[in-house]
Each structure stands twice: as C-alpha cells, then as structure tokens.
Amino acid sequence: MSLEPQPLFLRIYRNHHLRYIVFGLIFASLPYLSNWGFIRVSLLTTVASIIIYAIAALGLNLLLGYSGLVSLGTAGFMGLGAYIGGYLINEWSASVWIAILVALLIPTLVGILVGLVSLRIAGIYLAIATLCVSEILLKTFAELESFTGGMRGLTIRFPVILGVQMNRELMFMFVVIALIIMMMLTHNLVSGQFGRAMHAMRGSESAARAMGINLFKYRLIVFAISTAYAGLAGMLYVLYIRSSYPTTWDIMLSLNLVAIIIIGGLRSIYGTVIGAFVVFGMSDLVLRRLPIIGDMAGIPYVITGVLIVVMILFYPNGIRYIPQDIKKLIRKITKRGVQNV
Amino acid sequence: MSEFSTFLQLTLRSLETGSVYALMALSIIIIFRTSLTLHFAQGTMAMFCTFCIAFLVNSYNLPLWLALVCGIIIAAIMATLVDFLVIRRTNAASVDGRKIITLGLIMVFIGLAPMIFGSNVQNLPRFIPRGDLSIAGASISYNAILNIASGLALMGVLFFILQYTKFGLAIRATASNEVTARLMGVQTKLVTLVAWIVAGILGVVAGVMIAPATTVNVGLMAPIQLAALLACVLGGFQTFYGPVIGAYIIGMLPNYLSYYGSSVWSIQIMYLLILLFLLIRPNGIIGKKFIKKV
Numbered sequence: 001m002s003l004e005p006q007p008l009f010l011r012i013y014r015n016h017h018l019r020y021i022v023f024g025l026i027f028a029s030l031p032y033l034s035n036w037g038f039i040r041v042s043l044l045t046t047v048a049s050i051i052i053y054a055i056a057a058l059g060l061n062l063l064l065g066y067s068g069l070v071s072l073g074t075a076g077f078m079g080l081g082a083y084i085g086g087y088l089i090n091e092w093s094a095s096v097w098i099a100i101l102v103a104l105l106i107p108t109l110v111g112i113l114v115g116l117v118s119l120r121i122a123g124i125y126l127a128i129a130t131l132c133v134s135e136i137l138l139k140t141f142a143e144l145e146s147f148t149g150g151m152r153g154l155t156i157r158f159p160v161i162l163g164v165q166m167n168r169e170l171m172f173m174f175v176v177i178a179l180i181i182m183m184m185l186t187h188n189l190v191s192g193q194f195g196r197a198m199h200a201m202r203g204s205e206s207a208a209r210a211m212g213i214n215l216f217k218y219r220l221i222v223f224a225i226s227t228a229y230a231g232l233a234g235m236l237y238v239l240y241i242r243s244s245y246p247t248t249w250d251i252m253l254s255l256n257l258v259a260i261i262i263i264g265g266l267r268s269i270y271g272t273v274i275g276a277f278v279v280f281g282m283s284d285l286v287l288r289r290l291p292i293i294g295d296m297a298g299i300p301y302v303i304t305g306v307l308i309v310v311m312i313l314f315y316p317n318g319i320r321y322i323p324q325d326i327k328k329l330i331r332k333i334t335k336r337g338v339q340n341v
Numbered sequence: 342m343s344e345f346s347t348f349l350q351l352t353l354r355s356l357e358t359g360s361v362y363a364l365m366a367l368s369i370i371i372i373f374r375t376s377l378t379l380h381f382a383q384g385t386m387a388m389f390c391t392f393c394i395a396f397l398v399n400s401y402n403l404p405l406w407l408a409l410v411c412g413i414i415i416a417a418i419m420a421t422l423v424d425f426l427v428i429r430r431t432n433a434a435s436v437d438g439r440k441i442i443t444l445g446l447i448m449v450f451i452g453l454a455p456m457i458f459g460s461n462v463q464n465l466p467r468f469i470p471r472g473d474l475s476i477a478g479a480s481i482s483y484n485a486i487l488n489i490a491s492g493l494a495l496m497g498v499l500f501f502i503l504q505y506t507k508f509g510l511a512i513r514a515t516a517s518n519e520v521t522a523r524l525m526g527v528q529t530k531l532v533t534l535v536a537w538i539v540a541g542i543l544g545v546v547a548g549v550m551i552a553p554a555t556t557v558n559v560g561l562m563a564p565i566q567l568a569a570l571l572a573c574v575l576g577g578f579q580t581f582y583g584p585v586i587g588a589y590i591i592g593m594l595p596n597y598l599s600y601y602g603s604s605v606w607s608i609q610i611m612y613l614l615i616l617l618f619l620l621i622r623p624n625g626i627i628g629k630k631f632i633k634k635v
C-alpha cells in the first residue's frame with residue numbers, strides 16, 4: 001500500500017458509494033432515452049418494476065445470504081406495504097413520506113411478531129410461518145374490500161412529492177434514487193458491526209455463539225430488516241404502477257425473489273440487481289418476443305425454476321462471480337502456458 | 342337435526358379432509374426424515390400427477406382406476422428422477438441449498454402443467470359417483486368413506502412396514518442418523534430413493550381424493566401443502582406419527598370452529614391457536630428437542 005494520493009478516477013473507482021451513484025445514473029438516463037425515442041415507454045415500466053423487485057430482493061438477500069433462512073412471505077409483506085401506502089394516500093390523503101413510513105413500519109412489526117414465534121425454535125419454522133402469513137395476507141387482500149378494494153384492486157394517482165407533481169419519468173427517478181439509497185444502506189449495514197456478526201454466524205453458528213453473538217437476536221433483526229425492505233418495495237410499487245391487485249402478491253412472486261438471489265449471487269448487492277434483470281427481464285424483454293415459446297404460458301416459471309436448481313448444483317456463487325472466475329481461469333491457462341515453456 | 346348428529350356430521354366431514362392432510366403430512370415427513378429436505382414442492386408435484394390423471398380420464402376416456410395406476414407410475418418416475426438428478430448431487434452439507442432447490446421445483450412444475458395440459462381447469466370424477474350412508478342422523482357419501490378407509494389403510498400399511506420389517510428398520514436407522522446407518526451397512530441411497538417414491542405416491546393419492554371436491558388447477562394442492570406443513574409443525578418433526586396426528590387435528594379444528602364459533606375467521610383462529618400452542622410446546626405434540634451437534 002502506498003500512501004501517495006491516488007489519481008482522481010481511481011479514487012472514484014474505489015469508492016463504493018460513488019460507484020453506486022454512477023450505477024444509478026445509468027438507470028436515470030433511461031427516461032431521457034425514451035423521450036428521445038431510443039427506447040419504448042413500456043420498457044421504462046418494466047425496468048421500474050424490476051428495480052422495485054430488486055429492492056425487495058436486497059432485503060431477502062441479507063436474510064438468505066447471511067443467515068441461510070428462507071422467507072416465503074416476501075410477496076405478502078410487499079402487498080401489505082402497497083395496500084397500506086395506497087390506502088393512506090387515497091383515503092387519508094396522507095403525504096407520501098408518512099405513507100412510506102407507515103408502509104415500512106407495519107410490515108416490519110408483523111415480521112417481528114412472526115419472527116419472535118418462529119425463530120425461537122429452528123430455522124425451518126420461519127419458512128413455514130412466513131408461508132402461512134403470506135396465505136393469510138393474500139386472503140385478507142382479496143376479502144377485506146373496504147381496505148384493499150378486493151379483487152377490483154386499489155388504484156391511486158401520481159402523488160405530489162416535495163411540492164412537485166409526479167409523472168411517469170419523475171416517479172422513475174424516485175424509484176432509482178430509492179434503489180441507490182437502499183444499495184448504499186445495505187453496503188453500510190454489511191460492512192459494519194452488524195455485518196461482522198452476520199458473517200460470523202454464517203461461518204459457524206456455534207463459533208459465533210461462543211463469541212457472544214446472540215443468534216436469535218441477530219436472526220430476528222435481519223428478518224425484520226428484510227420485511228422492511230419488502231414493505232418499502234411494495235410502497236414503491238403502488239406509487240409507480242398506481243394499482244395493486246391481490247393476485248400480484250402470491251407465492252410465485254416470493255419464489256421469483258428467491259430466484260433473483262440464487263441466480264444473481266448470495267450476499268452480492270450488484271448481483272441482486274443483475275439477478276432481478278435476469279428473472280423479471282427474461283420474460284418481459286426476451287421470451288415474449290420469441291416465436292412459439294412466447295405463447296407458452298408457463299415457460300418463464302420453468303426456466304427460472306430450472307435456473308435455481310442448476311445454479312445451486314453447479315454454480316452456487318451466482319452470476320455475479322462469473323467475471324472473477326473467468327479471470328482466474330485465464331490466469332490458470334496463462335500460468336500453465338508459462339510452465340510448459 | 343340433533344346436537345349429537347350435527348357433531349357427528351362435522352366429525353365425519355373432517356375425517357375426510359384429515360385423511361388427505363395426513364397423507365400429505367406423512368409424505369413430507371418421510372422425505373424430511375430420510376434426506377433432511379423440507380420438500381416444499383411435494384404439493385406441486387402431487388398437483389402435476391393429479392393433472393396427468395384428469396387429463397387421461399378426460400381426453401383419453403381411461404377408467405379412473407387405470408388412470409390412477411398411470412398417475413402412480415408417473416409419480417414414482419418423477420420422484421426417481423428428482424432423487425437421481427437433483428437430490429443426490431447436493432452434498433450433505435447444503436441443507437439450505439436443497440430446501441431452495443425444492444422451491445425451484447415448485448416453479449418448474451407450476452410452469453409445466455399449463456404447457457402440457459392446457460390452461461383450462463379439468464374435473465376429476467369420484468370413485469363412487471353417488472350414494473350416501475346415514476348414521477344416527479348424519480350422512481356421509483360412500484366416496485368419503487372410501488377415502489377415509491383407504492387413507493387409514495395406506496397409513497396402516499406404511500406404519501406396519503416402518504415398525505415391523507427389516508426395511509422399515511433401515512428407514513428408521515437412516516432417519517435417526519444417516520452416516521451411522523451407512524456405516525452399519527444400510528443402503529441409505531436406496532432408502533432415500535424409496536422414501537421419495539413412497540412420498541410421491543402418497544401425494545398423488547391425496548390429490549385424487551381431494552380433486553373431485555374442487556377442480557383440478559395449478560393451485561389444487563397449495564392449501565393442502567400448507568396444512569401438511571403446519572401438521573408437521575404441530576406434530577413435531579421428530580417422529581413419523583406426530584405429523585399424522587397433527588394433520589387430523591388440523592382437518593377437524595376449522596370445521597368445529599366455524600360451526601361453534603365464527604365461520605369467516607375459523608382458519609385464522611386455527612392458525613392463532615397453533616401459534617399459541619407452539620409458544621407453550623415449541624417442539625409440537627410429540628416433539629423432542631432439536632439437538633444440534635457441533
């Protein structure tokens with residue numbers, strides 16, 4: 001390590017937070033591209049929903065990546081956030097910030113309750129408990145018509161944020177900013193004391209316990225965090241898509257979110273976003289355009305499911321690590337070449 | 342209708358759902374105990390096989406019993422394929438990985454079903470189309486009696502095999518400790534394979550029992566899968582018979598609750614009761630403690 005000041009571009013390159021901002025600027029340029037006619041407006045909606053799902057997956061990645069616990073209720077918690085936020089904006093004409101705060105808090109509280117009961121016993125109970133909760137929530141969304149609009153769904157209009165009337169492009173920016181903030185937050189979270197504790201738990205639960213880490217406490221915290229992310233993602237969904245139907249929040253969405261993490265890479269922040277593009281972009285951007293395959297109803301599910309199985313069996317690190325592995329492979333080949341000479 | 346006959350009616354109706362839940366719970370616990378995998382895709386795979394049977398009956402006019410035999414064969418082949426292609430390749434360490442693989446399998450089969458069988462829902466006839474038996478003012482269809490009886494018989498045979506045969510001993514040995522069992526000469530791979538096949542067959546039988554009550558669609562087994570998982574939680578994961586007891590309780594409780602309590606909130610009340618029970622007895626009715634070895 002040299003103590004000489006590094007060139008500016010290297011400093012930017014090495015600074016994680018600046019990298020996230022640059023990453024966000026790429027997304028932020030999309031509305032302009034669509035205004036100038038380079039890309040279609042429908043693509044913007046697809047990308048926005050992918051970003052929203054990526055935010056929910058970021059939270060789930062903390063849970064699955066660091067504690068190995070699976071939540072099958074992410075979609076349910078997202079729906080809860082979406083309906084609470086939409087209801088507050090519609091019926092109480094609450095400001096967006098208050099709606100976001102409540103849409104974050106209530107799913108988190110429900111998550112803490114679920115975690116308190118299920119995490120006490122063993123890891124697998126959380127998966128079953130969250131599956132149960134998501135079924136109850138789904139039924140409630142469909143039946144509690146005064147609150148959710150039932151099967152007719154709930155619709156809102158673009159709100160006013162910071163005195164500015166939102167429209168499609170501005171809302172897209174809002175979603176991108178939320179993604180960047182959540183990526184930075186996740187980065188700070190896993191780099192700090194909390195992250196070290198989680199890393200220790202992942203290495204060996206017994207060793208972590210011996211070092212004085214309260215497994216139950218940290219599991220509960222990480223599960224609560226993941227539900228908070230889900231609540232926020234649900235809120236952003238209803239803000240951008242402006243409607244919410246019970247069928248959106250079924251178990252398949254939760255499974256897709258798990259798939260994002262497995263495909264993108266466990267414990268990887270960029271991997272989560274890439275995974276979201278693979279899972280949700282695949283069906284909207286690629287498969288629907290293809291002949292024959294595009295008409296088959298279940299094909300995205302089949303491909304995603306097969307990808308989950310194949311990734312776990314043969315490439316458990318996720319596609320985030322493909323560049324590193326290629327580098328390693330090249331180094332190996334060149335080294336062998338040198339030795340042969 | 343007298344108070345007693347109402348009670349009897351409720352009990353008889355609950356027994357039928359209880360049997361379906363019990364078969365599913367047993368299939369899940371068999372896989373969980375022998376290959377340490379919580380098989381979330383059990384319901385989906387059973388749904389797929391039931392779809393096969395409905396397809397054979399409706400499109401090729403096969404008699405129901407022949408279609409059921411075909412369905413059982415398909416279930417066995419699917420279970421074998423899953424065991425050979427997927428489960429055996431995951432090493433013993435990645436318990437989390439296997440759990441997630443079964444999540445992937447859910448997506449595969451939910452996607453495949455409409456591709457193969459079309460997106461229309463199908464109907465499956467009952468084995469005994471009509472006829473009711475009345476006992477002390479309560480009536481029950483012959484088909485329900487057949488379901489209850491065949492469920493009990495199937496479970497009876499399985500528990501007899503588990504408890505009194507050499508192969509049952511091998512299964513129990515594998516369930517208690519796979520490595521030790523292998524060292525003692527038990528063919529644990531064969532045991533695991535048989536466990537998957539048996540579970541697949543139990544699933545398809547449960548599917549055929551419940552299908553006439555609704556329609557055959559992709560969501561057919563989802564509530565039953567959930568009930569079976571809860572039955573495992575309620576009965577405890579440490580024995581084979583605990584989940585079966587739990588399944589009958591879960592089959593009966595909502596019916597009593599909706600009659601004697603609230604009909605809208607019976608399921609939610611039942612979930613709450615189960616949660617409260619778990620707070621008192623975290624390891625279930627028959628539960629022993631999870632012991633983690635370092």
